[in-house]
Amino acid sequence: MTYQQALAFVEETKKYGSILGLDSIRALMKELGNVQEDLSIIHIAGTNGKGSVGAMLQAVLEEAGLKVGRYSSPAVFSYREIWQINGKAVSEEAYAALMEKVKTACLTLTEKGLPHPTSFEVETAAAFLYFKEEACDVVLLETGMGGREDATNLITHPICSVITSISMDHMQFLGNTLSEIASAKAGIIKENCPVVSAWQEDAVKEVLVKEAERLKAQLYQPRKDAIRNLLYDMNGMQFDYVREDNSQWKIKLPLTGAYQAANAACALKVIEVLKEKTFPQLTLSVIQNGFQKVCWNGRFxxxxxxxxxxxxxxxxxxxxxxxxxxxxxxxxxxxxxxxxxxxxxxxxxxxxxxxxxxxxxxxxxxxxxxxxxxxxxxxxxxxxxxxxxxxxxxxxxxxxxxxxxxxxxxxxxxxxxxxxxxxxxxxxxxxxxxxxxxxx
CATH class of the missing domain: 3.90.190.20 (Mur ligase, C-terminal domain)
Known part of the structure; x- marks a missing residue:
């Protein structure tokens, strides 16, 4: 399969629409060997800030010497940027090879009388395959829309679930109130897996707390005064990040926008959890150097x-x-x-x-x-x-x-x-x- 043929295949799958639910992606990944089960995944949902938080985590994890896969949509500047390893988009050759395998699996499903996967399910399956084949140390996996019934949510044991800022969006699919939307996003919380939430409105926080308690998942959130001494201009920002023990990390971030301070607080809380539970190599110097290298095009x-x-x-x-x-x-x-x-x-x-x-x-x-x-x-x-x-x-x-x-x-x-x-x-x-x- 050539790159153009692979693009044509994905374009053809768009006729199957956008269908929430996990049955189809589960069937597809079963045909592909359930490779997602071998990946160390940080699963990210939220209305705003998914990409920014993902970019911050990517920069710090790369700085620690890890091979970081990242799946995020929609594409903004280049279609292949949806699939990245250490900031580099998948090559045309690798993309074509991945889609050939996914297409074969899709044909097997339809021959069994099962529905053809949607374009997002096809792209998600390709992401899991790519990161498995390239032996990524950790994968940043963003939901497409919502959480509970999003195709990315077939994963069963992420090393951390992350819920960024939740507000009103996609109401026709997720619900007409903040609580309903929060419930959809909270669907990525998994039993006994840590979950980090950004600062949220009370209605959202209530939903997240209840779901975390139900699943015995430890819920973390940056303290309300986690960002102190914030200074920012058109070149970026600097601030002190305050931890639960009152110790402070001095952080510089080359992103502008009031919202990026809140995103940074969320990302830093994730890093605290990862440092404690999974990646002890996330030292303060690694964190500080990583934050200074964050790049996120299209955001201010x-x-x-x-x-x-x-x-x-x-x-x-x-x-x-x-x-x-x-x-x-x-x-x-x-x-x-x-x-x-x-x-x-x-x-x-x-x-x-x-x-x-x-x-x-x-x-x-x-x-x-x-x-x-x-x-x-x-x-x-x-x-x-x-x-x-x-x-x-x-x-x-x-x-x-x-x-x-x-x-x-x-x-x-x-x-x-x-x-x-x-x-x-x-x-x-x-x-x-x-x-x-x-x-x-």
Whole structure:
């Protein structure tokens, strides 16, 4: 099977839709030898922060000399980035070989009269195979959506379960209240396996505590004052992380955004648990050096300096609240222009309302996604939310070019609303930047 044939196979599986439940992935992994049972897995669920916490854990575990597999979705800048080992995406050759094995297993299932696995189940199976074949020391495994019925949840004994910040998202699948959504995420908690939770609202915490008690799983959470002496600017942040015994770790992190301090507290609590139970080599110097090497593209990422152009993956209410807090702290008295593209099933009216105090100008775009909200509809909502200047630009490259051209060197252009178009937006900014260089 060639790489193109492998891509075509996965594309073909999209017709089977998105089905929650574990029967199909269990059958598929049985055909593939249940290789997931041989992996040391850190299982990560949550509404916001999964990727950021995963990036922090990856950097520290790599710094300790471990071979770290990472499975995270959706892809933002490159499809193959979903499967990584020590930060390097799977090669085209390895991807094709993996998908050939998965396709053979799928055919066996259908010959037995069983349903064909979905595209996410196929991709998840390929991840387990890849990390087993490459003998990873530890695997960071992110859920796709929810937890309890997510395909990744067929694993039975993770070395740690991690639940990042939970807020309202995917309500049509997970429930219409925070408690219902928390219950879905809490489904990754396993009997007698440690679980770490980020700071949560009371309704969420209550659900997690009950589920952990039911399964006799030790639940850990960073103390409320775990982050002290926080300083941050456009280049990153530094803070003191306070442990339960009141000892402190001095941490520097090259990520910006108010929300990253909370993500860091969660990641550091996970590291404390891993250090005690699994990886004693996670010394303070390893932790500090690892945090200084964290890289997570598409999260308050600077892609142009004059004007300052920033990409951020904020695409739901909780993420928008955190992004707004960052704007308030970093950009007082600076003109900010938004480029926004959203998916129709997201809380776009609430996002527009949350972000309204920090900008008068919106360029509405249409992401290249079947679930995208048309730019014209988004523009109507932006006008209703009170934005003074609203421009409809269905083509993302046009919005980027015009927004930057209309901004001075001291202004800020912020691109957000959906992960699905960040790669295209980033490429448009790079092309603009290169064009400016060539014009000089």
């Amino acid at each position: 990422e600077r892609v142009l300096e004059e004007p300052l152009c920033i990409l951020d993956g904020a695409h739901n209410e909780g993420a928008a609240l955190q992004l707004a807090k960052t704007l308030e702290n970093c950009f007082t008295n600076r003109k900010i222009t938004y480029i926004i593209g959203v998916l129709a099933d997201k809380a776009h009216e609430k996002i527009l309302k949350i972000m309204r105090p920090y900008s008068e100008t919106v360029y509405a775009v249409t992401p290249h996604n079947g679930r995208a909200l048309p730019a014209e509809k988004l523009a109507e909502e932006a006008k209703a939310a009170g934005y003074q200047t609203v421009i409809t630009e269905p083509l993302i490259e046009d919005a980027v070019r015009h927004a930057i051209a209309e901004s001075s060197g001291e202004d800020v252009v912020l691109i957000f609303g959906s992960l699905s178009y960040l790669a295209e937006a980033k490429q448009a900014v790079i092309q603009y930047r290169e064009g400016q260089k060539n014009d000089r």
